[in-house]
Amino acid sequence: xxxxxxxxxxGGTGKTTxxxxxxxxxxxxxxxxxxxxxxxxxxxxxPQVVTEQEFKGSRLASIDTARCVECGLCQRAxxxxxxxxxxxxxxxxxxxxxxxxxxxxxAISLRERIAGRLYISxxxxxxxxxxxxxxxxxxxxxxxxxxxxxxxRLADREGLGLILADGPPGIGCPVIASLTGADIAIIVTEPxxxxxxxxxxxxxxxxxxxxxxxxxxxxxxxxxxxxxRISQFCEQEGIKVLARIPxxxxxxxAMVAGKPVVxxxxxxxxxxxxxxxxxxxxxxxxxxxxxxx
Amino acid sequence: xxxxxxxxxGGTGKTTxxxxxxxxxxxxxxxxxxxVEEPNVHIFIRPxxxxxxxxYLPTPKIDEGLCDHCGKCSxxxxxxxxxxxxxxxxxxxxxxxxCGGCVxxxxxxxxxxxxxxxxxxKKGVMGNIELxxxxxxxxxxxxxxxxxxVKTSIDPNRTxxxxxxxxxxxxxxxxxxxxxYCLLVSEPTPFGLHDMKLMVEILKEIKVPFGVVVNRAGxxxxxxxxxxxxxxxxxxxxxxxxxxxxxxxxxxxxxxxEIPEWKNxxxxxxxxxxxxxxxxxxxxxxxxLVKGT
Numbered sequence: 334x335x336x337x338x339x340x341x342x343x344g345g346t347g348k349t350t351x352x353x354x355x356x357x358x359x360x361x362x363x364x365x366x367x368x369x370x371x372x373x374x375x376x377x378x379x380p381q382v383v384t385e386q387e388f389k390g391s392r393l394a395s396i397d398t399a400r401c402v403e404c405g406l407c408q409r410a411x412x413x414x415x416x417x418x419x420x421x422x423x424x425x426x427x428x429x430x431x432x433x434x435x436x437x438x439x440a441i442s443l444r445e446r447i448a449g450r451l452y453i454s455x456x457x458x459x460x461x462x463x464x465x466x467x468x469x470x471x472x473x474x475x476x477x478x479x480x481x482x483x484x485x486r487l488a489d490r491e492g493l494g495l496i497l498a499d500g501p502p503g504i505g506c507p508v509i510a511s512l513t514g515a516d517i518a519i520i521v522t523e524p525x526x527x528x529x530x531x532x533x534x535x536x537x538x539x540x541x542x543x544x545x546x547x548x549x550x551x552x553x554x555x556x557x558x559x560x561x562r563i564s565q566f567c568e569q570e571g572i573k574v575l576a577r578i579p580x581x582x583x584x585x586x587a588m589v590a591g592k593p594v595v596x597x598x599x600x601x602x603x604x605x606x607x608x609x610x611x612x613x614x615x616x617x618x619x620x621x622x623x624x625x626x
Numbered sequence: 627x628x629x630x631x632x633x634x635x636g637g638t639g640k641t642t643x644x645x646x647x648x649x650x651x652x653x654x655x656x657x658x659x660x661x662v663e664e665p666n667v668h669i670f671i672r673p674x675x676x677x678x679x680x681x682y683l684p685t686p687k688i689d690e691g692l693c694d695h696c697g698k699c700s701x702x703x704x705x706x707x708x709x710x711x712x713x714x715x716x717x718x719x720x721x722x723x724x725c726g727g728c729v730x731x732x733x734x735x736x737x738x739x740x741x742x743x744x745x746x747x748k749k750g751v752m753g754n755i756e757l758x759x760x761x762x763x764x765x766x767x768x769x770x771x772x773x774x775x776v777k778t779s780i781d782p783n784r785t786x787x788x789x790x791x792x793x794x795x796x797x798x799x800x801x802x803x804x805x806x807y808c809l810l811v812s813e814p815t816p817f818g819l820h821d822m823k824l825m826v827e828i829l830k831e832i833k834v835p836f837g838v839v840v841n842r843a844g845x846x847x848x849x850x851x852x853x854x855x856x857x858x859x860x861x862x863x864x865x866x867x868x869x870x871x872x873x874x875x876x877x878x879x880x881x882x883x884e885i886p887e888w889k890n891x892x893x894x895x896x897x898x899x900x901x902x903x904x905x906x907x908x909x910x911x912x913x914x915l916v917k918g919t
Contacts, residue, residue: 342664344636344792349817370795371634371824373817391704412725424799424832429704429725468828471796474767502636502792503663506767526878527641527666534664534764541765556876582845588815589847 334488335618336481336496336515338367340539342531344502346521347551350584351607352499353377353593356458358611363493364456365484366463367477367511368501369449377593380454380461388464388479390448390472391428394421400440407432407441424469449476453483460487474506481511495620504538512539517617518546519575519610524559532563536572546572547617549610553577573617576610578603628786629899630805630834634821636792639811639841639865642875644789645670646882648755650892656784659759660801661791662745662772669878673750673757681760681775682741683724683768688715692736699728699737720767745772749779769797777804785896794824799832807903808836809862809895815846819853826859835906837899842867860902863895 339352353374356364366374396407398419408416411432415425423446433441448470454461462483464476484496500511512518518539522532532548539546548567553560560577567574579602587597595604615621631644641659645667648657659667686699686708697710707721708728719742729737745762758779760772769791777800780786790801790808802808808829812822822838829836838854843864854861865871874881882888 341636343666345638346636368793370793370798371636371821373635373820376816376820410726410730424796424803427704427723427725429723429727430702431725431727431730434702434727434730466795468794468824469796469799469831473793473795503661503769504764505663505762505769505797507795508663509765509767523876525876526669527664527875530666530669531664537764555872559876585815585845588817591816 334485334494334496335620336498337517337519337614337618338498338500338511338515339519339521340500340508340511340535341502341521342504342535343522343528346523346528347578348521349374349377349499350588350594351521351549351610352497354595354604354607355497355611355614356456357593357596358608359458359495359497361459361493363459363484363488363491363496364461365480365496365498366461367480367498367507369464369466369473369476369480369507370501372463372465374499375463376591377588378456378458378461379591380452380456380463382452382454384453386451387447388449388451388466388476389445390470390475391446392430392443393423393428393446394426394432394441395444396421397440397442400438402438404437406435406437410435427471448472451476451479451483453487459493460491462487473501474510477507477510495618504534508538512542512544515544517614518544519549519614520546521549521551522563523551524553524556524563526559529559529563536570545617547614548572548574550574550577552580554579573613575613576606578606578610627900627903628780628788628805629896630788630790630802630808631811632790632798632802632808632825633792633811634794634825635812635817638813638818639839641666641670641789642841642880643809643811643839644787645880646888647892647896648787649880650882650889651785651896652754654754654784656756656758656779656781656786658776658779658786658788659757660773660776660788662760662762662769662776663791665759665761667757667789668748668759670880671752671755671757673752673755675748675750677749679747680743681745681747681772683722683744683771684726684739685719685722685724685742686717686728686737687740688717689736689738690715692734694734696733698731698733702727702731720765723768724771744768747772747775770800773797773800794821794828799828802832802834805834806907807899808834809839809899810836811839811841812850813842813846814840814848814850816849818846819850822850823853826857835902837862837902839863839865841865862898863891
């Protein structure tokens, strides 16, 4: 089983557009949406939920005011500044349990909190695992790890040889959880100063985890000079640029229509180049299609 | 007065709005970049960096001479940052949240804490702007301690503009926490609208008043306008999808510097925001996260 994770560093460079199109080109593949706090892949893949389960995040401290003697020990011991008076701030509490440990009268307990939901769905391109982290919750990395675990189970169950994971922006915990154990990282960038800056940080993250990386330059023609600099940089670093996708209004049209662009407008310029990227990615992964050979 | 600039979806123009807003004001202003995973504000502001300070997190250091491998620390740790295998205690520093629980529970007093660097804070000045930004070290999963450190620079007597990271989970809440007003930057596409709705839910929950800036106006569809009208959410500014603006962005130039009529628009945006923030304070819906904070 092979796993490819699509990331970017900078948000809004086209990760989801490309993941959805790859899924459509693969025809049958396992899709994992690892952007659990701002997931949008479902808007293009229209998943039909088959099963769902609760996700338990970190625990949350709670003070039994009837037993509390107001000694203030918990407040002094809390490193996250989450206890003010007799109240626990649910946003600041990380569920470490130090307050409950130091409380001399056993007035503090830690409760499970339901931090999101995990879904197994069926799409027209194959099974999909995805999730929804409730607003303001922490622990997105843990939920991403679950989404990927479920994706591997689905691949095993259905005999599918490839998992495509759509990652979140940034380089922190959910991104690390999206990348660990994947065979390749496909980094989508744009030829802007910010895109290039964030690409370098995303590449160092992939390098830190000793992963094979490849790059897609999206909307390459909005600044050809920057595209040239990015390509040159990748060449120096020995990183393959899979494709340069032109700016194409069909991409936004497809998003409005709720479809991957290669399905909505297979003959447009962007679709043609996404197919080039897909062929390159399959070469890197050593798979000929989504099906296990 | 603290104004945060957020979006949910990445790449909608948060940094563009934060930077142009700060540059358009002729008075002294603080600009904080809380997107410590992929900070971009400095690319547009290019300040002289006057100060670089490391950010540390306390992490356990186990004295193998004193440790009897009872495993209490590993049992206590909610974050699985310590494992005791046979007669060896292993610390996984990247998983440690720095709560100090292991030190408290160790019966042999074999655990001390040492500071581990997880990022840096950089401070600089450019014209009327004091820029403070954080950079999370590549490979570190937790941005929140770096964000907290950036926010310690807030001067309550000045206007502070905060560039918030993408997403809707803990780093976003940490960045917005304490703001008097939040500008939600979105784009008129299904992805932009979807993630903006998530942010609206959050801002209502944490009781921060907000208004919308529509970026790339003219692309996509009209649903974001319908939604804002139905929900009674003010649209405070529209930035059109124009080649000139996109080109300036791609080379790292804030467009209000080159197209001066925008300076006035951003100045009126801020006065509008200030009026709305004080109206909302007067009506009592202030920024407390939970009772007692």
